[in-house]
Amino acid sequence: MLLELLICLIIGSTLIGIGVHFIPVGGAPAALSTSAGIPTGAPMITIGMGITGILTAITFVNQPNYLIIIAGAIGSMMMISITMFFSNIMHVYGVGVPIASSTFEKDPITGFNQTEYVSQGTKGHGIPTVSFLSGVLGAGLGGIGGSLAFTSIYSELSASLLDINLVITITTIMSLMLFFVIAVVASYNIGGTIQGFYDKKFKQKILPGALSCFIVSVVLSLIYALIVWGLINV
């Protein structure tokens, strides 16, 4: 049983780590329209979308496991798509800039040229369609990872602890902590800004990122298995 939990946690947290790389993050420069992407740090937006995913997963707690996992993914994807859309509205109507990024020449989905629309001295502004899609995919991966961790810890704890409120509270905190740790590791690997899977930087960063997230998730999962084992056997 604990081995199952261990494997689920490792897969879940590695998925979160890979998902963070897909999210177009601009950091502080994006809040000044100096760089394209979501204008906040990668860990911050990852934690935000993770929470919405887990909140959706909680409402599905009596449903079959695969539904909980899908619900987590949908919750995260909804949160990030709405946030990115409103962020773009702010760029277009608040700052008055067209949406473009200088990290690629042409958007492969819409076919829009990018560099001509980018203000001089900046790396772009807003979230173009390909980055938007990448963000949604990343949120989906993160949501699947988070809710996988949630279901595995929940099914382990609910079998032996009786108070359902307590079980869900512990499970929520534990699965959210995964987001906190893994997102920081992933964003340290990204190092600054990234514009999703079509960015040239993505190819360099994804392999070491996935590997480091895997190593960290093995360590984390071991600690988690120990905590869960302790909670069950007290």
Next chain:
Amino acid sequence: MDIFFNLILVGFMALLAIIAGIFEDLESDVASTSNPNSQVQLAPQIGNLHKLFNRAVSGEPLLLGTMATIAGSIAYLLFSLNFPVVLVLLLSSLFTTLIQVLFSITSYMGRITSQSLYNQPLFLDVIYKTVPSIAAHAFITIFSLTTLSYIMVYLLTPPVLLTLPVLSMLMGVTIGSIGSAVGDIHYGAENLYQNLEFGSGIPVSLNGNIVTKSALGSKKSIDVVSFCSKFAGPITGLCFGIIIFLSFWIYLVFGAVGGLIAGLIIIVLFLILNFLLERNSRINYGKYE
């Protein structure tokens, strides 16, 4: 009847979320909390002395998460002592606001004194004039967040199966990450750089070269909040309100599996809306000149 009552509650939750979002963003603008504060921090180092408030120690999500947890914990304690609901919500928000005010003042003093190397003075009138505004915005934000969490835990059927402090922490962190991803652009890219022409990003070479004068005297954070309340605040509130509303509404109306399909449709819809926005912005604004 049950579903009707639930729908009214979800609508009320969305309303509270909109109010919380508006005031969260304005509070972060008047106290200069999030990413754009890097420019306020940088300004004295390149010779731009200013009278703006300066309080960034952590990211917005962590600050709001902490404050909402404190409020939720106090509310949980008072509920277990059988206090009436309205009093509990008011008292918990009031205590938390006091903590946030103390945090703001010490943080401002610490940040500014660390810049004495660049001759940036510490203005007491900035504290006197800005802190009441910070407190007012923080109070409304925390009150709305705690009430929102209270409705989710105690009134909604089926309720969200979490304890009040944990749920209010989740709400606080979420609203912080939305506020920093949406509302801050208006403060950072537009309000701090009003000396530049409208309709362009801020080149890296101009970083730190922020506006320090306003129509009458020095520019203060109070001016920032009146500017941002016209667009950034309402949009942030709308974003958080829509997220809270849709996350609950689709499952109430369409059931579990139908709700998931509806969620997927909503995601595709926002992708299409984003494409239309991108296309229209290019057509209307044209290439960079």
